[in-house]
Amino acid sequence: MxxxxxxxxxxxxxxxxxxxxxxxxxxxxxxxxxxxxxxxxxxxxxxxxxxxxxxxxxxxxxxxxxxxxxxxxxxxxxxxxxxxxxAQAPKGTLFVAAPLGVGRRFIAPHVPAFKRAYPDIDIRLRLSDRVIDVTGEGLDLAFHLGALADSDLKVKMIADCPRVLCAAPAYIARRGMPEDGAALLAQKHDCLNLRFPGAKEFQWTLQTAEGPKRFEINGPFESDDGDVLTGWALDGAGIVLKPIFEVAEHLASGALVPVAVKTPPLPTQLACLSPSRRFRDPKVQHFTDFMIKECREALTRLHDTLEAHQREAEA
CATH class of the missing domain: 1.10.10.10 (Winged helix-like DNA-binding domain superfamily/Winged helix DNA-binding domain)
Known part of the structure; x- marks a missing residue:
């Protein structure tokens, strides 16, 4: 060897x-x-x-x-x-990466169960919201949330992840409830912006009666940390666009409520990426299949929950 x-x-x-x-x-x-x-x-x-x-x-x-x-x-x-x-006995070490929110809520909680099912596979999980070089960093697989760039990586689509525009009741009491994306602009609502690397302007793509439409939004605050935006929204600082899994507990408690429900955000895609030469590795296949099942079940539950919250907001 x-x-x-x-x-x-x-x-x-x-x-x-x-x-x-x-x-x-x-x-x-x-x-x-x-x-x-x-x-x-x-x-x-x-x-x-x-x-x-x-x-x-x-x-x-x-x-x-x-x-x-x-x-x-x-x-x-x-x-x-x-x-x-x-031999049906996969073993070795898996190097896995995921965005912070996805990793904390969907991947990390199920790693112990995976280890019990496959005791000879060790997991090295790296969580970060930075851009990951899957091949260059020697990863076996990486979970990705959002649009995919062209690459030689093997891709497994997991599911569409619902997103929601939401704000604290205190903000709505102060500024009013926007019905749709047009109202966000016309009423000059404070939108909390997630700063992506290289971003020069902020746009939210919302579903309108005429199809998807981009709205150039503005606001007093921006950050490259999604949890910071959630904290600002909870404090009544403005309206935030979030994947449903990041705010589900706050919607359930009433700390945040859906806004602009007539023009909801388009869902974003959750996918799993792997270098071509690692794609057929049994460790990769078992871990991918295990986590895809857990992610899909969780996202289905969250989608049903979001629809219930949106119906309440429209009532």
């Missing part, structure tokens, strides 16, 4: 563009990683990387070798997956 491990080491150096980062990823020292790459270069008789004090870039030979190494490692991992599936 030593040559296969060397191929994996080479691939991670190529993908990460850093010897030290690849060494950390493979849990070996930078010196060992460098020695393996040099040994591989001597074996092939070519230089795979151009090295400077500041950068490490693949040569043309390196790029060509990566393509071949990728096919070899994918074939080996597919064969290993087939054998493990036949």
């Amino acid at each position: 030593s040559y296969v491990n060397t191929l994996r080491m080479f691939m991670r150096v190529y993908e990460l563009g850093s010897m030290s980062a690849a060494a950390r990823d493979q849990r070996i020292s930078p010196a060992v990683a460098s020695a393996r790459i040099m040994e591989l270069e001597r074996h092939l008789g070519v230089r795979l990387f151009n090295r400077t004090t500041r950068a490490l870039n693949a040569t043309e030979h390196g790029r060509l070798f990566y393509e071949g190494a990728l096919r070899i490692v994918e074939a080996i991992e597919a064969a290993e997956a087939a054998v493990m599936t036949a």
